[in-house]
Amino acid sequence: MRALDVIDAGPEHAGAIVDIIRRSFGSRPTLDPPSTAMDETAESVAEVLADAGGLLVERRGLPMGALLFDESRPDKLGLRRVAVDPEIQSRGVASAMVGVAEDTAEERGKDGIWLHVREELPETIQFWSRRKYHPVSQDGPLIEFGKTLWLAREVPTPDTMQDLAARVAQLVRPGDLLVLAGDLGAGKTTFTQGLGDAMSVRGPITSPTFVLARTHPSLEQGPPLVHVDAYRLGGPEEIDDLDLDATADEAVTVVEWGTGLAEQLSESWLSLSIEVRGARPIDPLGTKADGTHGEGGDDDAEPRVVTIKPHGPRWVDVPLRSTLLS
Structure with missing residues (x-):
């Protein structure tokens, strides 16, 4: 697989990112309650990108993965809507985004990173656990994972x-x-x-x-x-x-x-x-x-x-x- 380009995304990338979010979350098993990711629009994503930013992964100019940042906590950077094109999963796209996200958290002066993972998605839980993220708390089906940066x-x-x-x-x-x-x-x-x-x-x-x-x-x-x-x-x-x-x-x-x-x-x-x-x-x-x-x-x-x-x-x-x- 050719090298990936991980881009600091802005509002101008909202259309490509919302498309990846819908394709990624739409390919997941049916959840109860359903994920709110499918409610995202280009406008809602552009608003988040303008406020907190995000990442877009491309290869040869084609969008392959994306995530949104969350700046609601002063000491930690949140990750939302972590999404990979379902046709190219397990090819390092998510890992590349996580690495750049951790660098971004460091550049922004954060102590660590947090995100939510659904308990019904064991492969997703395993992905974050392998990268030294640990469960912090749980609210219904949502498990909060966290990591402190070195x-x-x-x-x-x-x-x-x-x-x-x-x-x-x-x-x-x-x-x-x-x-x-x-x-x-x-x-x-x-x-x-x-x-x-x-x-x-x-x-x-x-x-x-x-x-x-x-x-x-x-x-x-x-x-x-x-x-x-x-x-x-x-x-x-x-x-x-x-x-x-x-x-x-x-x-x-x-x-x-x-x-x-x-x-x-x-x-x-x-x-x-x-x-x-x-x-x-x-x-x-x-x-x-x-x-x-x-x-x-x-x-x-x-x-x-x-x-x-x-x-x-x-x-x-x-x-x-x-x-x-x-």
Whole structure:
């Protein structure tokens, strides 16, 4: 299939979009109550396009898919009338629209996306679930799905890293799992120190490499912080031996080197990947690429980029971008 063109639609595209909506929704099974999509007109669609915008997908100038945006919520971008020509479904049209819609939500400063899906359409539910959208609520046959967008932020100094961690601390609650990734010296422990300071837990917070896990109780009325280093663990089964389940519901758990190991601890987690821009790699013994030796701790000289991705239903409706990028 040739490349698709995804167009920012305006009122001038209303005729083509309403035609796709009618053909797409008209090919669906009979629903009770019926969808109101068949009531759309070129005038009603043009009004939405003028107010909130939408997308039109074309190939060789032929309309193949469309959706309308909904700006009724300040923190999220809504998707309405997601429609694909029934003759060319399962060819990536819907996926292309969703990708551009998520980019649009980011450009508009939204934390995430919401939409409604009919419970009688299991294939549609599966489509959104595969793209990491999660059910939020249900009103009759309408299930609201949502997704929180991931983000990347440049962190030039250790102080900035701790400030970022303090912002994350505003969002966490008991039972949360944070999985940290990054080379030695990238700043994982610096982040955890900032998180612990903001949570007002007992310190000091240092790398738990040799004890594998430390629990830092709260000095106030908040949750404890469980700090885990999974570097020396051989596999997911070894993380079970740490008995983290005993504290998982009451604590905020941070697992360094936890990618591929710690995700089993919860259906929801926040992954943080720290990339050092321009730094020389350091091996586990502290031997740098040029053969010299140094500490395995954080290198203050190079800026970092922290990529934060939410996983699972816990993070739907969390104002991640607006809190961490403001």
